[in-house]
Amino acid sequence: xxxxxxxxxxxxxxxxxxxxxxxxxxxxxxxxxxxxxxxxxxxxxxxxxxxxxxxxxxxxxxxxxxxxxxxxxxxxxxxxxxxxxxxxxxxxxxxxxxxxxxxxxxxxxxxxxxxxxxxxxxxxxxxxxxxxxxxxxxxxxxxxxxxxxxxxxxxxxxxxxxxxxxxxxxxxxxxxxxxxxxxxxxxxxxxxxxxxxxxxxxxxxxxxxxxxxxxxxxxxxxxxxxxxxxxxxxxxxxxxxxxxxxxxxxxxxxxxxxxxxxxxxxxxxxxxxx
Numbered sequence: 001x002x003x004x005x006x007x008x009x010x011x012x013x014x015x016x017x018x019x020x021x022x023x024x025x026x027x028x029x030x031x032x033x034x035x036x037x038x039x040x041x042x043x044x045x046x047x048x049x050x051x052x053x054x055x056x057x058x059x060x061x062x063x064x065x066x067x068x069x070x071x072x073x074x075x076x077x078x079x080x081x082x083x084x085x086x087x088x089x090x091x092x093x094x095x096x097x098x099x100x101x102x103x104x105x106x107x108x109x110x111x112x113x114x115x116x117x118x119x120x121x122x123x124x125x126x127x128x129x130x131x132x133x134x135x136x137x138x139x140x141x142x143x144x145x146x147x148x149x150x151x152x153x154x155x156x157x158x159x160x161x162x163x164x165x166x167x168x169x170x171x172x173x174x175x176x177x178x179x180x181x182x183x184x185x186x187x188x189x190x191x192x193x194x195x196x197x198x199x200x201x202x203x204x205x206x207x208x209x210x211x212x213x214x215x216x217x218x219x220x221x222x223x224x225x226x227x228x229x230x231x232x233x234x235x236x237x238x239x240x241x242x243x244x245x246x247x248x249x250x251x252x253x254x255x256x257x258x259x260x261x262x263x264x265x266x267x268x269x270x271x272x273x274x
Contacts, residue, residue, distance in 0.1 A: 002097045004148045006052050010097070011104045013050055018043040020067040022078035023109070024274055025102030025227075027218065029083070030115035030253060031234045031263045036081050038268060041068040047082070047098075054084040054094040065098075071272035078102050085213055086139060087191040096142045096221035100151065103225045109166070109274055110222045111267065112231040115255075116210040117194070117239035119203055120184055123210070125238060126259045128181050128266060130170050131231030132162055134216035135187040135208055142217045143224055152224040161219050166230035166270070173269030179262045184209025186233055188216035200239045211239055230270065234263055 002010075020042050028035055047055045047063035056063045063082040070077045080102070086095050099110060118125065147154040167183075174181040187203050189195055191213035195203070203211055210233050222229050236255040 001091050001145065002052065002093045003146070004150050007097065007100055007104060010050055010053055010101050014045060014065065014101070014105065017045055018067055021076060021106040022067065022102065023076045023107065024078075024271065025099065025107035025110045026077055026079040026267070026271075027083055027099070027110070027112045028079055028081050029113040029214070029234070030236065031257060031260045032113050032267065033081070034260060035264050035267060036066050036079055038264065039066055039068040039070050039077065039079060040074075041066055043067040054090050054097060056082045056084050057088050071268060073272050073274075075271050075274055077271065078105060078107060083214060085191065086217070087213060092140045092142045092217060093145065096218055099218045099222050100225065103222060103227050107227065109228045109230070110218070111270060112215045112218055112229065113263070113267065114212050114215045114233050115236040116186060116212040116233040117237055118210055118235040118242065119200060119239050120182075120209040121242070123182060123235045123238070125235055125255045127235040128179065128259070128263060129186075129210055129233040129235055130167055130181050130183040131186045131215070131233060132167060132183055133185045134161060134219060135185060135203070135206060136216045136220065138187070138189045139217060142221045152226060156224045158220065158223060161223050161229060163228045163230055166228065169273045170230065170232070170266065170270055173266055173273065177265050177269055179266055181266070186216060186231065187211045189213060195239060200242065210235060232263070232266065234259060
């Protein structure tokens with residue numbers, strides 16, 4: 001487990017490497033791997049160098065914090081190039097440690113991105129979805145255990161996990177850039193296996209529009225700290241049973257890569273309006 005003492009050790013190690021203070025944090029999910037090239041980089045710290053920090057075991061999720069400036073407004077940002085997942089065997093406190101670390105370093109806004117399976121029948125692979133709420137019933141809550149009072153209250157309100165202000169910014173950026181955005185509810189499951197058709201039917205009944213294996217737990221941890229949160233999913237494939245075809249990770253990555261330029265333009269536009 002990673003508690004407040006361990007988080008402080010991580011924070012102090014990073015601050016010893018760089019005195020850069022980010023105003024925003026960005027988690028680069030599938031389809032945004034190249035976004036780091038848009039950052040005027042000041043420093044990069046591999047996760048593997050940070051004492052007690054979780055390291056991703058998933059191919060394509062290179063693990064490092066990238067510090068620098070983004071956009072015309074020179075927004076000071078820390079980007080997570082690669083994330084860790086619950087299905088890798090980590091404790092949930094380890095999964096959300098990177099987001100908590102970004103908050104402790106100074107980030108007041110967290111932008112979460114991912115690749116997700118589409119449940120909403122009006123979606124198509126390659127669509128980008130604004131996340132307006134999450135379903136976390138099927139994963140452990142990241143706040144289970146002794147509450148870290150230094151981060152937030154024992155029973156935080158989650159009626160507005162995703163910022164209405166940032167959702168409106170995203171919609172404005174969408175119109176200005178000509179990149180269409182849909183909107184919906186994201187459900188997080190544990191993975192690593194893709195969900196069964198029966199599970200997708202259940203999630204559809206519960207009101208989910210997309211499903212994935214990350215993000216929701218990070219959003220809860222960030223809101224616990226009082227951080228403003230925004231989330232965007234790349235609908236990389238239709239979920240199990242929606243189409244009569246098997247699901248593969250290669251398909252997820254291929255679709256995410258195809259729409260990466262649109263994905264990057266939306267996130268860049270958001271950063272320039274923070």
